[in-house]
Amino acid sequence: MSADNTITKTVWQYSEPLPEETMEFLKGIALDCCKVKNYVYRKYSGIRNLDNLTPVYSILNEMRHCGLREQLNLPAVYYELAIADAVTNIKCSWGTVKNKVGECISANENLSDDDRKYLRTVLKMGGVYAAILNRQEYEMPRNAARLDIDVKRLNNLLCRLTRRYLTQPRTERADSFRISPNGYSYKDGAMRIVCRVPRKRIPIPLKDNRTFDRQIQVHIRQNDVMLAVPLESRVKKHEDYAGTIYVHIGSQNMFTLSNGHIYGPALEDLINPETERLARKNRERRRMYNAYAQSTESGNVHKAEKIAANNLGKSKYDRQKEKEKLRTTTFINAEINRMIREEKPARIVVTKLVTRNRTKIYAKSANRKLTRNFHGYIRQRLAYKCSVHSIEFVEIHAGGTGNICSACGAEGKRQGREFVCEGCGLHTTTALNMAKNIQQKCERSTLDKKQD
Ligand SMILES: [Zn+2]
Known part of the structure; x- marks a missing residue:
């Protein structure tokens, strides 16, 4: 890991209790974002769009012109992130489908090594996989060209397995939404967010004075909101950490x-x-x-x-x-x-x-x-x-770290928090005995690997 790596961490910020009409406004936005996501799921989670998910820009562009935003009267700062989130979830569920199909391929005893090699290769290549599912022409991947396989049979299998695991995502959660940086500003200790009336903003008074400039997730609670802000933090590298x-x-x-x-x-x-x-x-x-x-x-x-x-x-x-x-x-x-x-x-x-x-x-x-x-x-x-x-x-894996005596390897007895071995007379805590067994198990397996 290099020293300039970063990881994302979430920091939380809380609002003061909010008036009822503000809460109603926020719930309305969340509900509309939920509708937008379900619309995207219905329209883009099928096989026909598998190859159009990346970059998200093309879907965003289509969605800008489909009329849904105007129909809901939802400001773009909410609308577009709801679309982006939905597309991310669709990609995520495609990842799950591919994993499950991959597992089936490994477990299927009727497949030869060449069959598996072909299936794994095309499963990894998004474009080829999409073409097979949609029964379109595609160029045979280079490392599958010389395999002894029945392509038609394998492609049919791939379609069948995909159909088995592909589901349309759906959400009923209308208690949160995301807002992009140009959708909010700060004034007098409050965050002011875009509302449905042009050029008007709704104040959300905050419990502290921190300000941010990134996409924020708004979680709606009973009478206030909780803001989740993703922040990049640097990975620390300690030269003196060892063992x-x-x-x-x-x-x-x-x-x-x-x-x-x-x-x-x-x-x-x-x-x-x-x-x-x-x-x-x-x-x-x-x-x-x-x-x-x-x-x-x-x-x-x-x-x-x-x-x-x-x-x-x-x-x-x-x-x-x-x-x-x-x-x-x-x-x-x-x-x-x-x-x-x-x-x-x-x-x-x-x-x-x-x-x-x-x-x-x-x-x-x-x-x-x-x-x-x-x-x-x-x-x-x-x-x-x-x-x-x-x-x-x-x-x-925890196997063998529970009842075995860490001193002599015999089976010992747990008496509540205590551990007693009748073989060698060890008397310690169950927790310490387990920690020592974890160490021994770990050291044994590294030793085994070295001998291989
Ligand atoms: Zn013992």
Whole structure:
């Protein structure tokens, strides 16, 4: 990785609470953008347009003249980004189709090596693939010219497989939209955005004074908006970072390293009181809701209204929940940073996230479930920070890192958080034993590779 690499990171900015007519305006824009996207999906996600998706300019040009923008009275600063987003999604779903077709080709035992080589070659060449799907003439790719194959049969197979996996994207999400830089400006602590009336702008007062000059995603909430701004940040290269750390991601302590160091100590204790509070709150709400339903049923409208007004509001509950969540994510990020700063690794190894049978995972207590909810977040942040600091991030399969004793290799016993091996007498924590097993598994496999 070169030193002048950049990665995109999202920063968030919040608005003050907004008046109802502003909220209605924003929702209207979001709804229209949703309509534009679905129009693009209907018109351009089929095989006939596969070869016209890049550059996006030709579709933009067609869309400028199709009359939809005028019909919706949607300003161009919203209209064009909705189109661009939809085209990106169509390309993305074509990528998925190609992957699935590729998998079928690999798994199909009726194909010879030459057959597979041909299919993989044309699948990679957008223009040729599109021509085959549309039954058009095309020039045989050079490295497929000498293959011993039945081209017609293979092309038919390709069409069939594509038809099987190609679906038309569709969106019902009308709670966000993107706005281009020429669609907004700043004045008196507010962002002023283009509206449907020419030369008029709608003020969105902001909670801080930061200003930006790029495409911004506007997320509509109950009575305010959240702005997602993509910012480029430079990748840092640390000459003094060396060696590998092996990390077990746990429920009690966030990270346990094979060298015994712990980061994010007692993460569980930070999350648990909150979990209990939420459970209590939920029980209470259920009780009030039942009372409300009963009153409504028995015709006691006055009582029902009173309950609804005083006890069934969600905004305070949501606010508290959000505040707790922010406290936890701040802690997680600070501890990941501390680990990177103190360990100075060139490489970080963790185990892959295993998604087992759903019923098994959710049968456990609510406490464990909530820590688990953060596991995905922790991994995502760790991977992201690795890319910021040019640290190699490696995920290995967890197999054999659970019950094996890291000292002697015999099967040990887990007793809650403790790990005990009757073979050699090792007594340690389950987390540390696993971290050490990750290290050994990793070192064994590099050794195997060297011997090959
Ligand atoms: Zn042992």
